Structures are given as C-alpha cells and as structure tokens.
Amino acid sequence: MRNFTGLLINEWLKLSKKKSFFVAYAILAVVFGIMGYAFYEIQPDGLTSTVDFATGTIMLQAAGQLVPVLAVLAAAGSVTQEYRYGTIKFLLIRAQSRHKILASKYIVMVVYTLTLVLTTAALAVAAGYIVYGGGSGESTWTDFLGNIASLAVYSIVFVTMTFMIGILTKSNGASIGIGIFSMMAGSLLVMLLSRYTITKYLLFANTDLSVYRSDAVPIEGMTLVFSIVILLVYMALFLSVSFAVFKKRDIA
C-alpha cells in the first residue's frame, strides 16, 4: 500500500513538475475574470445573483466546456508521454505490476480532473460574488452543486475514453484529437440520430446529466438512472480495454 502511494505521488509529480501545469488553472482564472467583467458591463436579464452567475457559467454550454477540454489534454499525455520520452522502459522494469502502474495513472488523472472542476466552481463563485455581491435569483445552491456534479461526470467520462485511446494509439496528438472531436461531434451525432430509439444507448447521449434537471431529455424514455447505468457500462468497457491492452503490450 505504501508502494502504491509512491506511485500516485510519482504520477502527480510528472504532471505538476511541468511548466504547463499551471497554464490550465491560469486559463480558467482568465476566462472567469473576463466573464465577470463582461457580465458587470452588460448586466444580462435573468441573472441577478452570485448563485445565478456561478450556476450558469459552469454549465457545459458555457465556460464549463473548458474543463473537459483541459482534462482531456492531460489525460491524452498520461501514457503517451511515457512512450514519447522513452521512460516507459524504466517505468515497467520495476517491482510493480503493470496494473498498479496504470491504476495510479488513471487515479491521478481523475484527481486532476476534479481539481479542475473544483477550481472552476470556486472561480465561478468568486467572480459571481465580485459582480453581484450575493443577491437573490432563480438558481439555488442545489442547482449549482448539481451542475458541478454533471461537469465532473462529463469530464471524467471523456478523460477515461481519452486515457484508453492514449493506450491504444500511443500517440498524444491522436488521443487529443479523437478526445476533443468526439466531445464536439458526439452531441451533434445524438441530435441527428435522435429519432432512432437505439441512439439512447450511445455514450454521447448520456454524458450530460444536467439535462435531467431541466426536463430537456434528449430522447424519449431516458432517465437519470438509465444514463448513469449506460455511463458505468461504457466506463467499465474503456477501463477493461485499457488495462487488458496495457498488460499485454510488448514494449518494443
């Protein structure tokens, strides 16, 4: 167990020792700074409180979209960078099983994603407080928390998928490309195919759980529980493929 903690620390250091590590957080800070200023200038209708602002901006359709993109950028590199640097050879000749090494990588990616989500939430509240200073509006803290949870789920699903693509392709660029493309094209695809009921089994129809707060269900008959089950099935599939392939692969 002490050993596994060591692996987690290693993975976290591989992320955080990079100069680009803080860039992701800085981008979020800048974006929320700009949004706060814009809202202060424009004073849009219907937004009257800190909670309104925070709940609205962290949605996937707003600044929240940045979080899965930034998380996917990191997830794509987790395994592929080891190949790029050639360090995979040193990494896999230690007295650690490949499963443990991969598990540490995945867990750190999920933790990193959550730090992005929480940073975003904190920035949204801070910017909202500066602009509105509290106030009362339509949204409640429950709405806000619900949106945070949806953002986290959405991001982790795409991180898991990109993580698997990284293992399969060994290419950072390809993983980023496929990860972000499927994020963009996935919802479009669901829209185009929404008249077929089978579409509801597609991953992309279920990634945004926030739809269940607004009753704008993408396809007739879908429920929150249904989506969660579908997501869990896909996650299990992605992780099984990741671990099976990583375990078997020859490092040539």
Place this chain on the structure above:
Amino acid sequence: MTTAKITNPSIVLQLDGLTKKIGGKAIVDGLSFDIAKGEVVGLLGPNGAGKTTTMRMIVGLIGMTEGDVRICGQSIRTSFEQAIRHVGGIIENPEFYPYMSGYDNLKQYQRMTAGVTDARIAEVTKLVGMQDALGKKVKAYSLGMRQRLGIAQALLHEPKLLILDEPTNGLDPAGIKEMREYLKQIAEAEGIAILVSSHLLSEIELMCSRVIVIQEGKLVTVRSLGEAESTKQKVLSISMQVGNAGQALEVINRMEGIMAAQSDSFTNKITFELQQDQIPGLVASLAAEGVAIYRIEEVRATLEEEFMKLTGGNRIA
C-alpha cells in the same frame, strides 16, 4: 511450463528455451544459457539477431512465446515482481523525464521500490560521479551524463543482475573507457552479474569474461575470454621478424616442443607456436647463432575475427 529448480545457487540469470515468435516467425528461438554471480557476459550477434528482443524479454518488456527466464530462481513470467526486483537495466538509450532534475528522476524510481534510502541515492550518484549535476534538469544533460544517470537508476535498488543494451552507445572514447571501468568495478566489488550487448566487439572483449553469440535468434556459441588458462603453460602463437628467416627456422626446428613453424623468406617473418616459458631459451639460441631479431609479437585471433567466422562476415552490420 514447469519451473525447474536451479541447482547452482550462484546462478543469477537462467534462460530456458526462450522463444519469441511474431507472426509465425521466430525472432528468438529456443535460447538457453546461465549467468553466475559476478560474471560479465557479452551478448553478441549481427543486427537483427534478436539481442534486444532477448534483453527485453529478460526484463519483461516483451512477452515470451515459449520458454522461461528465471532471475534468482524466480520466473519473470509467473512471478514478475519477485523476479524483476533483482534486475537493474538500461534497454537502449537511458531516457528520463527531461523537465525534472536528475535527483527528481531518481526519486521517482526510489518511490517505486521498497527499501531504497536517500543514502543509497547519494551512494550511487557518487559512484557514477554525478553528485554535482544532480540538481540540474535532465534536458540540460549531455549524453554521457544521461548514461551515468542511467547506470545510477539501474543500481539504485541494489540489483543482482544488470541488463545493459548498448551501454556505450553515443559515448566518446573517454566515456566508453570510464563506463567499462564502472562495470568491471561493480561486478567485482558488489558481485553483480552483468549481461551486456554492444556492437563494439573490442569493448566486449575488454569487459567480458564470456561471450554468447547468437544469430537469427539461435545460440551459435558460448566462449570464455582469456584469463582461464595459466599463462606460463599457455601455448602462444608467436610471430617473429628476423634478419634471416631460413637460418632462424633451422634453429627453431632443432628445439623441442615448438610446433608449426613457418617462414617467409621474402619478409623474413616466421610464425610458430610454443609455451611461454620456452621463449627466453629460444631467443638466447637465436642470438647465439647470430640471428638478428627485430620484433617478437603474439598473434591473437581477435574476437572480431572469430565473430566474423562464426556468423558469416557478410551478415555483420
């Protein structure tokens, strides 16, 4: 696959019918050999002979199709973690996280293995002479420095076996010599067994006590290098440059125990085989007969010549 018991406890590495097939073609084919404690063994073969594949299989980077690799009696196939803990390795170039310092890189590997202390990190960095450069980022390192850091990471967990694939690649002559000295010192002082591959045959000759030659994935020969026989009794092949070859040949033929004397009257060179302790007597006789001696040389088949013979010269890359 049954795991045979190792009878000799000093055997550190044991290959048993190691085979790798890719698409039906055998890259490594039924390779078996042992390496004992403190031995430095060279793995030779033309390009594509399967050296790197063999080494990658030994450290578990590549799965084996058949056979087994046992390190200190533990199978790399069935008990990977127990087996690999005795192995340190550099497979091809030593690669590190370039954005981290040398120290941070070593810390990474410390955290992966139980029982590696900070004192051990200091010890190995001192051994490879890297203590002053350890705080610098690896991207600022020269190839020689990366090689040394590579040796440091390989020794960190006090392995019983070192697997080194082309450890002198990209080093300058001074670096190569230094590396050779380290490796010999490590093998002698700490009793570590070393399996090393290199395309520099003269290097292998200077470093190793034994060489294993493979070709097309199969074992061609195992050969001990030097030292084994006592030098006094050893039969040497000698070439001598004299003033008059015909006269010298007569003297030599009169002496006992000198074999296969040949002379070349054009170049005045004679070659023959004798035991080392016969040489002073021969020189005295020749001098007494008034034969001028210009040069006495030992004729040795170099590893390279032997290697060419074994593998068919044209296949060497």
